[in-house]
Amino acid sequence: MAEAGEPEALVSAADGGDPRALARLISLVENGSPQLRDVMRLIAPRTGRARVVGLTGAPGVGKSTITGALVSAYRTEQLRVGVIAVDPTSPFTGGALLGDRVRMQEHATDGGVFIRSMASRGHLGGLSWAVPQALRILDAAGFDVVLIETVGVGQAEVAIASLADTTLVIVAPGMGDSVQAAKAGILEIADIFVVNKSDRPGAQEAVRDLRAMLAMAPQRDEGAWKPPIVLSSAASGEGIGDLVGRLDEHASWLAESGEGERRRVARAREEITALAVAQVRERLGALPGEARLEDLAGQVASGKLDPYSAADELIDG
């Protein structure tokens, strides 16, 4: 029998649904373990089956509540559900947003649900590197649906969209700038809009604003997907049935149009590039490169050298 902790043993235990094995595999990702290579080689043939749904939106719109409601809905269909919650790194508050996900603890004892928070490590590139690999692990372990929840508005969300088969953009009325936030770069990535907290004043205005923005979008091709707008009040479960139906429609459209396959290939392309770049970055950062970089940085900071020449020297010098 293989020793516990070896990639083979972990992968086979995870395939049987052992949550501790899954947790350890994802920790390998977070720690950038050299064993990951073996893990990824072992699981590659079993990947490509999970439906991946990204959830994004500004803080406070109710992403965690919607995630929890979707988990419940898929569990009643007997589907196994994985959740990856991406937190901006917070070294000293330590997983700052976990408290916000306490409501998801109702699923904590359900063997068909696996929930994991991942820190994005505070540097660009961290997210693009780690989340796809965690996703790959849940996919290979046989989860039917993987929900990826991210906080914030900006680059991280665009990165998430490149991972997901379907991206939900969630807004809420009365959140100051919910629609402004939706405008800012995430409009293009939305497959489905959710106006959550629909019982609050301003919900209809938010829907109208989104419709107006969608109307301004360039003409789409015949047969293109038109992002629907779903009203929900996730805390009471209202609108979640509708949302699940829209998600199914989008999944069918992805399969029929060939867009699903295109997205999966694009995702793999991003993933390979991120790994290749990480590998090159690692080579650059290795000693004596590290000392060399420090020296070049000092020269650039004092104006003796420009950063392009410094980059050239770092790569080729």
Place this chain on the structure above:
Amino acid sequence: MAEAGEPEALVSAADGGDPRALARLISLVENGSPQLRDVMRLIAPRTGRARVVGLTGAPGVGKSTITGALVSAYRTEQLRVGVIAVDPTSPFTGGALLGDRVRMQEHATDGGVFIRSMASRGHLGGLSWAVPQALRILDAAGFDVVLIETVGVGQAEVAIASLADTTLVIVAPGMGDSVQAAKAGILEIADIFVVNKSDRPGAQEAVRDLRAMLAMAPQRDEGAWKPPIVLSSAASGEGIGDLVGRLDEHASWLAESGEGERRRVARAREEITALAVAQVRERLGALPGEARLEDLAGQVASGKLDPYSAADELIDG
């Protein structure tokens, strides 16, 4: 005489404060022009003088209002002020947040002020690549203060903190999760906290929450900077004098403690690495690498290959 448009001519016109020359130089950055190499080489000896202040916080907290108020305050001191407003990319809404900055147009005809929005291009790495170079251009052109304003909560902000000498984290009461947002990874990067819209209910609670979080932080060294909390109501100008004072105190501390120099070297290091990585990424993406990548991505998407082996083949194969 050098032809207009040549790097030499542009750099010398920008140095004289010509806003069109500045705009063209920054467009070279946005377009990733090959002429940038010459520009950066020419301006290197003149860089390293500007004070760089980053402003960050969730949408709607009043970043633009505070930026505008700081511009006015510094202008009364006869300082030249540059503003870089970083927008998440939005291809079809085209600079979505510019409307939000209309109030800054009072400075549009002031030759001592230069304001520029930059899109972050929607991919990780875009921000880390372009903003430092725009900053470098404004620095070399003799701006005394450069304000970098970013939207959102998450990775982009952490990247901004690595650019700025001083980072302001702005929150507002009644913004749903203002303090939650502040918690999420940006607490560590704040040199000064601003609780804006201090006339609204909840301002004192926001201050108390921030104090409580700061108290939970690990013990700082003797002589370390303790982030102050400034209350402001930027629309009426209240608190801006206090904020300017705190900024000056932080600038003095940076100079005396050596932390300013350390931050500038760290910034240069990030900049060199980003350029080196961009260069390597470009090489990877070049044909026939592009066709190779597409082929590898197809194999990874179908589970025939794992992404690590694909990355190896891409780099070394």
